[in-house]
Every structure is written in C-alpha cells, then in structure tokens.
C-alpha cells in the first residue's frame with residue numbers, strides 16, 4: 001500500500017441525474033446536506049448511448065452553480081469522436097476541470113460500438129483534445145471486471161488505461177478488503193502509483209444491493225448476505241447493521257492506507273452522513 005499512502009486522502013460523492021421534478025428537488029436537498037461535509041469533489045453518472053446525457057449536463061450545471069467541484073462521468077461506447085469532442089468543449093465552457101472517463105456498457109438494442117472500444121482510447125482522446133485541462137479519473141475493479149478475459153489481463157488493461165493519461169481511479173464497490181489490498185499490490189508491480197480510491201456502496205437494502213451486484217460483478221460475501229437476508233422485513237435493523245458493516249469497511253480501508261473514499265450516495269444523504277460521522281471524518 002506504499003503507493004497509496006503517499007497521497008492526501010480525498011473524499012467524494014457520486015450522484016445520478018434525477019428522472020423527475022420530485023427527484024430533482026430531493027437531489028438538491030441531498031446535495032446541500034452533503035456539501036456541508038466539504039467533499040473534494042462530486043461526480044454525476046452518465047447513461048451510455050444517450051439515455052441520460054442531457055440530465056448529466058443539467059445536474060453538473062446545478063452542482064457547479066452550488067460551488068462544488070463537479071466531475072461528469074463520460075462513457076464512450078456508441079459515440080463518435082465528434083460526439084465526445086462536443087461534450088468536452090461544452091464541459092470546458094461550463095468550467096469543468098475533472099472527468100470520470102469510462103467505456104460504459106452497450107445499451108440493449110444498440111449495435112454500433114462507435115469510435116472507441118475501451119476506456120484507454122477515451123482517455124487518450126481526451127488528452128489529445130484538451131491536453132491537461134481535465135483531471136481524469138478512471139474505473140478500477142479489485143474483484144475484476146465481469147467481462148475480463150482473465151485476472152491478469154484485466155490488471156494489464158487497467159495499467160494500460162492509467163498510462164494513457166489517468167490521474168486517479170475509483171473502484172467498483174466491494175466488501176472484501178483483501179481483494180482491494182491485493183489489487184493495489186498488483187498495480188504496484190505494474191508501476192501504477194496513482195490514487196486508487198475505494199468506491200463505497202452503503203448497505204441499506206438487500207434486494208437492490210443483490211440486483212446491482214449481480215449486474216456489476218461485485219461479490220456480497222456469504223456471511224454478509226445471510227445476515228442481511230435474516231432481517232426479512234425488519235428494514236430498520238437491516239439498515240443499522242448494513243451501515244455498521246460499511247463503516248467498519250471504511251475504517252479498515254483508511255487505516256490500511258487507502259487514499260480516501262468515494263461514496264455511491266444513490267442520491268441519499270443519510271447513509272453517507274451516518275458513516276461519515278461514525279468515522280469521525
């Protein structure tokens with residue numbers, strides 16, 4: 001973990017673009033509450049292939065206007081170079097200085113992969129178009145990407161993506177700390193020394209967590225799944241236990257030298273705030 005301990009700790013919050021006026025109002029409340037915690041930056045997700053692109057730009061505009069350093073997520077699958085060029089110049093005009101660069105997943109029904117096949121090509125393109133204007137974050141998978149041909153090739157692809165010009169990485173969420181520590185060791189062997197910030201998914205609901213985890217390949221350890229399932233309809237106790245487990249994970253990560261935490265807030269303030277307070281941040 002030596003490569004990680006050298007970086008100052010940074011904390012960030014992720015939001016998704018709201019789908020309704022009600023959702024937008026709720027997100028403003030969440031944003032205002034979490035802004036009090038003084039995050040290094042916030043990020044806003046992006047739907048591959050156009051599904052929420054307008055929403056991302058609007059939400060990024062609102063976050064910037066509220067004084068938050070804001071990083072749009074930008075996924076390249078299904079896009080042409082011109083599409084990405086246009087988005088980049090729009091973001092530069094808005095005052096954006098940070099981007100989370102992703103490949104994304106092909107939406108069902110979309111056939112054309114577009115000009116980019118992997119995130120390393122997007123990172124290279126952003127650098128060639130806009131030099132060092134943007135601080136670029138990329139995605140990392142301590143438990144490996146679901147489409148990885150092998151663990152080794154996934155690690156090599158990650159190192160390659162970093163060499164294309166990434167400044168930092170955010171991980172997929174995980175509940176096995178050993179997988180993260182081992183991932184960092186493997187990155188160090190490949191001379192990757194950028195901050196690799198753990199992505200944290202606060203546990204508040206077993207059904208949603210199981211569904212997301214199935215899609216993104218995050219492992220819910222057996223002991224944890226069985227404990228969560230045992231709460232049945234007692235959602236308050238499940239939530240209290242889930243947040244306790246997530247807090248303990250965060251504590252151990254920070255003690256091990258993780259260079260900060262990136263919270264997948266799911267547009268809710270309370271879970272992140274509770275963990276934050278328990279950690280004494």
Ligand code: FAD
Pocket residue numbers: 044045046047048073074075100101102103104105117118119120138139140145146147148149153154155157158160161170171172173199
């Ligand atoms: P890549 O880095 O391109 O990796 C994808 C796969 O291709 C891996 O298996 C890798 O090993 C392989 N690969 C990489 N490079 C090469 C290469 N050069 N040659 C051959 N194989 C290669 N999705 C969204 O749609 N919107 C979002 O806002 C969003 N935000 C995210 C934020 C974070 C922090 C994370 C971890 C994920 C996010 N995702 C988002 C999901 C992400 O888009 C998917 O996981 C997607 O499948 C992979 O994107 P990537 O950028 O990691 O791809």
